[in-house]
Amino acid sequence: MRLSISHDTTYHYDDQVRASIQYLRLTPHDSERQQVLSWQLDLPRPVHAQLDPYGNILHVLTLDEPHESIVIGARGQVDIDETCEAEHERQSALPFLRFTRLTQADDAIREFAAQQSKARVDRNGLIDLMHALNAHIAYQPGITEVDTSAAEAFAGRRGVCQDHTHAFLACARSLGVPARYVSGYLYTDDAEHLASHAWAEAWVGDAWYSFDVTNCLARPERHLKLAVGLDYLDACPVRGMRRGGGCEQMHAQVQVAPLLQVRQQ
C-alpha cells in the first residue's frame, strides 16, 4: 500500500517566545516493511538531520529570534509492504527490557500480564495480552494526559493509544520480553481515531513484531513507523522547550491517504 502523508503542526503563543528548541522525530526511515519514496520537512529554518539514540531520524530545531508561532510541516509518500510481519535488527533488544516512569509495572499489571498471557512469552501469548488490554482499557480521549503512566491508565481503565501502548510495554517487560514504543501514522477510514498513532513492538525470537492494542491488530497493515523508544518521551514526534511565550495553542492536522491510482498503474 502506498500512503501519502501530510502533517502540519502549528504552535501559537500568547506572548512572544524569546527562544525555543524542539526535538523533531517526523521523518520515517526505510526498513523491511516500509520504503520512503519521498519526504520533506518544512521548518522555519533549515536543519541537518541526525540519528537519535534509538536510530530514529532526528531534527533539532533551534530558534533564537523572537517568534509568536512555529509552523512545522511534514509530507511525503511511503510504500508499506503489508505482507511483512516482522522487522529484523542487528542491535540487541535487551535495553528494551528496562522500565521507565511511564512504563513501570505495578503489582496489578504484573498479575494481569502473567494471567492473560498464560505465562506464554511467544507471539500468541502477547496477542492474547493485546486483546485483554484492549478490553481492560476502554478507548476514551480526554481522560488521560501525556504524562499519565501505564499503571495510572491501567487502574483508571480508560485512555488513548499512548496509554494502551504504555500498558502493553509494562506487561511485556514484566514477562521478560523486550518491548518498545512506536510512534507513527495510521491510515483509517474510521474517523474516530486520529491518524497520528502509537503502538508497540515486542521482540519475539529474532525480530520485532507489532501489537496495536487500540485496534487489536497484530499485523501492521496500515501503519507507518516514524520513531521508536523506551516510551512516549523517546519516540514522540515533537518534544520542545521555550523561553517566554505564555500560553500555547497547538493545532495539528494530519492527513493520511492511500494512493489508489498508483496501485492501479
Place this chain on the structure above:
Amino acid sequence: MARTFYDEMYDASGAVRPHYREFARWLAETPDDLLAQRRREADLLFHRAGITFTLYGDDQGTERLIPFDIIPRSIPASEWRVVERGCIQRVQALNLFLADLYHDQRIIKAGIIPAEQVLANEGYQMAMQGLDLHRDIYAHIAGVDLVRDGDGSYYVLEDNLRTPSGVSYMLEDRKMMMRLFPELFAAQRVAPVDHYPNLLLDALKSSSPLDNPTVVVLTPGRFNSAYFEHAFLAREMGVELVEGADLFVRDDKVYMRTTAGARQVDVIYRRLDDAFLDPLAFNPDSMLGVAGLLSAYRSRNVVLANAIGTGVADDKSIYPYVGDMIRFYLDEEPILKNVPTWQCRKPEELSHVLANLSELVVKETQGSGGYGMLVGPAASKAEIESFRARLIAKPEAYIAQPTLCLSTCPTFVERGIAPRHIDLRPFVLTGRETRLVPGGLTRVALREGSLVVNSSQGGGTKDTWVVED
C-alpha cells in the same frame, strides 16, 4: 564478637609504626590545651570558608560542617606506589570496558559478562551506542573507595565513575593542616596534593580535540550538597562555574551566556546526573540541565566529563566482574583485591545471604552515599527483618558482602584520642594518561564501632599523607 582491626598508627604489639614516628613524637610533645585551641581554630576556619554540606533526607536542608580531625592518616610511600598502580590499572580497565560496551561488546561475546546484566542495566545508555569519544575516555574523574581488612591488605569497596565528590575536602584538609601545624611539614616530607586542580584541568582539556578548549563546571546549583566543591574546583582551575540556565544550545553547539555575548563551550565538567542533563532527552522535569545538550554531545561538538552512561560500570552488580575486565583488556592480574560479593539476583547466592544477614553488609546495586544499606553485625533484629522482606521482594536490586574489619586510625573524640574506622578515596584522573595525586580523601566514622564513613551518616575527614619510608 572478637575482631582484629588493623590500626594505621600502631602495630599489634602497640608500637608506633615507622611512618608515624615523627607525628607521634610531635603529638607527645604538644600540650593538650594547644591542640584543643588549634582544633577550635580549625572549626572556625572551615565555617568561615563555607565548607559545609547539605544533608539529604533532612527537611530543614540543614547545612552542616563536616567534622575535620587533626590526626592525619599516613601511608608509607612504598605502600602507596602499589595502591597507585592498582587504581590506575583498575580505571584503565573500566574505561576500556565502557568503550567496548558501547562499541563492539567483545567482553559479552567472549562470555565473560552476561549480556542482560549490562544491556538491561539502568546505567546503560543507548545514547552512547556507537558514539566515538576523543581518546576513548569515559570516566575522566574516578573515585576508587578503598578499605583495609584485618591483615592490612587493601580492598576496593566500590568504583565511583559518575560524579565522585570529596576532592575539595582532600585539598582543604591539607591547607588546614599546613596552616595550623607548619612544624609538622618541616619535620618530614609529605607528598604534595595541591596540584590536583592543574591535573584536573589538564585532563579535561586533553579530552577535547581542540588546542585550547573552553572548559566550564556545570553545577545543579547552590542547593546541591556538593555545591561548595563545584565552586571551589571552578575557582581553583580558573574556569566558569555555570548552571543549566547559563548555557544554551544552538545548531548542535553549546554556548554560555556572558556579559560579552554568547561564547561556545567545548568541555563541560558536569556535576549533574545523566537523567538531568537534557530535559528533551531524559527526565522532562529537569530544571537543571540544558535543552538540546544530548544532540550537541552526539554531534561531538562538546565533551562531557564524565561521559554519559558510565553508571553501568560502577553498578554494584557489575563490580564482581572488574577483576575479569583487568585480565580481559590488559592481560594483567588485578593489583587491588575485590571484596567477595554475593549477587542476590542468583537464587543460590540469595539463600546464602538470607541465611547470614546478621553477619553481612547488604547494599543496593544502584545505591550510593551509604543510604539504603544494612550492616548486619550492627543492625537490630527489626532492621534485619525489614531488609529480609526487601531482599525477597526485589533480589536483583541487592548485593551482599562480608563485613570487613575496616582499619582504624587514632582520632580525637570527646574523651581524648581513640581508634575510629576509616576508608580512603583516591581521585583518579584520565586525560592523555591516567594519574592521581598521592593520597586522596580519608573519611572516618566518628561513632564508636561504626563502619559507615559517609559524611551523610556522621562521618568526618582527615588529611591523608604519603610519607617517604
